[in-house]
Amino acid sequence: MSSSNAFTFLMLPPQTALTRDWAKRLSATVAGVNIVVAETMEQASDAIAGADAAFGTLPPALLAKAAKLRWLQAPQAAPPAGYYYPELISHPLTVTNFREIFNDHISAHILAFVLAFARGLHVFIPQQLRREWKKPPEDTGVVALPGSVALIVGLGGIGTETARLLAAFGITVLAVDARRPDRPDFVAELHRPEALETLLPRADFVILTVPHTPATEGFFNRGKFKLMKKSAFFINIGRGKTTRLDDLVAALQAGEIAGAALDVYEQEPLPAEHPLWGMPNVLMTPHMAGYGPHLNERRFQIIADNCAAFAEGRPLRNVVDKANWF
Structure with missing residues (x-):
């Protein structure tokens, strides 16, 4: 020594x-x-x-x-x-x-969002609060995880642990990262950031774990949402300033994506009058995904x-x- x-x-x-x-x-x-x-x-x-x-x-x-x-x-x-x-x-x-230090806690939070959307909890929890018994048709309202695709934008510690958990559910994991040279076995494809727009149309879940940097500020905008499947869900637990909330609201209102889950926001705390609060296909937590x-x-x-x-x-x-x- x-x-x-x-x-x-x-x-x-x-x-x-x-x-x-x-x-x-x-x-x-x-x-x-x-x-x-x-x-x-x-x-x-x-x-x-x-x-x-x-x-x-x-x-x-x-x-x-x-x-x-x-x-x-x-x-x-x-x-x-x-x-x-x-x-x-x-x-x-x-x-x-x-x-x-947050890898396990935040990856579990992401999985909670993915599973909630996959099993329709964003629909059933509001129904529960209304005391409403309403079943969808048997072949609708769920995402079959085996065979689905998740795109993780940012394969650092949090993204890597999230990818491992997603793969355990049979989800095919694609990833984009600016630095990482090696692809873990549970990640099907690893790409540079330049490939993001070609990958977005393939994903059922788009998950942002990237930090706020000069390169990522506001980079997820209306153009990116328009490239996603109409059946896809957007999840951001990285930093709020990476995503333009006005563009997210517009994409949700236009039916360009199926829903969104957020733990971070351009403005925190999110104002009570913000339209995201009242959207039925949005799940929100108050910047606490790292808690544990x-x-x-x-x-x-x-x-x-x-x-x-x-x-x-x-x-x-x-x-x-x-x-x-x-």
Whole structure:
């Protein structure tokens, strides 16, 4: 094992009981780390010049004073737009994030949406609330999963786990990804993003797991919906700003797709007067697909692993391509 080198790790404000606890645990478990907990921006400004690494959101004014900073741990898997500003992108420091901690929870949420549409729950749950017993004809209202096709846009950790679960139901999985070179056995086809428009007409379920980046902002628009089957369902659990909601509403109203399920939205919270709320073929959850046990412990483990790696000069987990925000 390589020897550890002492370094200063700055916890940027705001602080919570959780981050203070993380600071104590890191001090106790990572050799050579000097933890500085900044409760205010003034304290952070005083400490940043001596910091080798930091956790949290780093505004440009602090970055300008960061004479030694070589590593920044982002506080989220996909921080909001503005986290990666030009000065941070051009700076030589490495950014890491919390991706991968939601894979099991979010993939289960996607499966819930797929199964709900496949078995008509978007129809039957409202009927239940109306106390209405109404059966469709025997050969209608369901999607036979064996023989159906799902297109996953974004085959990262969440997309890969979702593909594995879908394949277990007999669904043929197509995928689009900008980076991934290898195709898992349970994915029938893996394509580059340029192939998306040729794949959309083949899918019964189109599932977006992509982050919000300069390339994906608003990329799912009316033109993409028009390429989908009229019997197909659209699911977005990635980031809301990847999909134009006005275009989604128009596509649903025109019958261009059969339905949509969303956990993320262009505007959050979604205004009460938004037309999506009243649409019978829409399922919505309030940006909570990642909810589940063990998330904070998973976050801490990434920080702890990266602190140990940083001290020993080893590669860090979850390194971000800053120019592309993930």
